[in-house]
Amino acid sequence: MHAPELADVVAAADPDALADWLHHRALPADRSHALARLPRAALRALAGFAATDDTVELLDSVDDELAARLLRAAVPADSVRLVDALDSDRGADLLRELDEDTRGRILTGLPAERAAALRALLSWPVDSAAAHMVPETLTVSPGATAAEAIDTVRTRASDLRTDARTGAYIFIVESDGRLAGVVGFRDLVLAAPATPVATLMDTQVRTVAALDDAEDAARALDAYDLVAVPVVDERGRLLGIVTEDDAADIAAEEATEDAERQGGSAPLEVPYLRASPLLLWRKRIVWLLLLFAAEAYTGTVLRHFADEMEAVVALAFFIPLLIGTGGNTGTQITTTLVRAMATGQVRLRDVPAVLVKELSTGAMIALTMALAAVIRAWTLGVGPEITVTVALTVVAIVLWSALISSVLPPLLKKIRVDPALVSGPMISTIVDGTGLIIYFMIAHATLSQLQGL
Structure with a gap:
């Protein structure tokens, strides 16, 4: 039924x-x-x-x-x-x-x-760990015995809300509220009744500060395989815990926001099917106007090199191909890198390693794409000089795109700006204009027809 x-x-x-x-x-x-x-x-x-x-x-x-x-x-x-x-x-x-x-x-x-x-x-600030914590915790003093701690937990647990979710950990707290250590509930139950809690507790407690980013708290839970992570203030006093459930919600929300930002839109904050056309317009139009303004300089670059294109019309044939290749390369890198940063795999100190990896990969991609560009130039019958120009430009643009796409996300993170803002459309916009400048500079160096312009 x-x-x-x-x-x-x-x-x-x-x-x-x-x-x-x-x-x-x-x-x-x-x-x-x-x-x-x-x-x-x-x-x-x-x-x-x-x-x-x-x-x-x-x-x-x-x-x-x-x-x-x-x-x-x-x-x-x-x-x-x-x-x-x-x-x-x-x-x-x-x-x-x-x-x-x-x-x-x-x-x-x-x-x-x-x-x-x-x-x-x-x-607390909405993005802070403290804003997402459960303030109710099970605590005992360090001077208690195992039997006294169990009695305390039994008494307090009946009064705590169901949201405490602290059955796995009992926190040892000094009289001034400072977190001294943690003991597993199983260890407490299995200990001899007269055993001092101070001898059972682990003093090396993984904690997060109240104003730490909530995403960092979620990452700590995952990295150290914890059921809950305590949140402490600047004096080390226990304020609450961030639980596994909270971490899962935080991670899902951050992943959704990052995906929307990388698509060149502000986060919707409501499920898509309940988003009105007016809300979608508000979330998208600001980004589109910013990208429109940024893209305008591409037209300025083209106007600046109008004489070169008039002298060698075939140069215009390859503009969409070249700027598209640069944008696609950058989007691939930022998508991978932003996700790696979100999961804690990459930090600012890893930038040199990221650069070596991406520039090495970019060099191999550049050579492969240059070969594809040579084949395309041959099918268009544009001649060897332009073929060489296009091939060299592909190599330069791919490497340039790899460079800026590898450096921008960690730098934005350092200045506390969401690296997901370096979205695919944004990287494409940055690479479009700079890629055209690279193209015409190489053309000046390789084409006899442009000498003197």
Whole structure:
């Protein structure tokens, strides 16, 4: 038997039917498509009759913008109830999607301690590790024994929210809040009851600073195969943890944003099918206008060398081929390099190694492409002088493109600019004009017809 449609569930206001619908619609994409089709009145009704656990499950399985839409539609009491039931990091993510007035009303309606925890998360820069952390952690003092630590954990765990997710690690914290070490829960349970926690803990704790980039925190979890990484302030005090779930969300979001930027567009921030034509226009037009302005200098270069093209008309035959080759070469390199930087494989100090690798590869590609250019020139019957000019230009443009494409992304990262901004269209634009200058300079050196121009 098939589960009813979500709209029918809402019309019937049947909590059991919603639970059945969630069971049969386990995929986030199916849930998102159904929830996105509900009008505001239906969203308000859903928030009102559904069991809190079921609504939270639904909110956790859809994107931030769609989940926030349900909170906006809900009556204030329901929105407060749902945010209070959400994990702290998830609740903070959704509150960021709301306007200031709505956010303020929800925070005012929450218990004081809960509201303070969420306000603390919202106070951090959105791209920082602290903005994505879970503030609830299981902690014990270094003076406790294993038995005392287990009793403390048992007592505190019943009061902690389900978002603590700290079953694997118990953090040892000094009286002033500084992180002293960490002990695995399994090690704690297996130790003799009188064993001091200080002798069990690992003091070499992998941590991230509160203001570190969230992507760095996600990378640390992956690199060191951790379940959670603690977030500390400038004095080493434990603020919270970034978990595996958080890291996966951060990595997916960063990968999507990088892909959109490399395509020459600002990140959409909503799923594509829910992006209106107006939003798509806003996200794309600024980049296109910038690229249009940058590309304008290509026309300036062509006008500057108009006499050369008039003297040797055949030079114009190869302009699309040459600038296209340079742009394609640069796009290949930046795509590979930006991804390697995003996964932590390449850092600024690796630039010399990257240059050697890419210029070596570029030399082999340049020779291969030069051979292809010779064949193309021969089929056009342009003569040996122009053939040599085109072949030499292909070599020079490929190497030039490899050089700038290898250096720009790490340099942008160094000055805290997203290297994904060096998109395929941007590299192509840079190479177009400079490639034409290289072409005509080589033509001046190799073609007798251009001597004196």
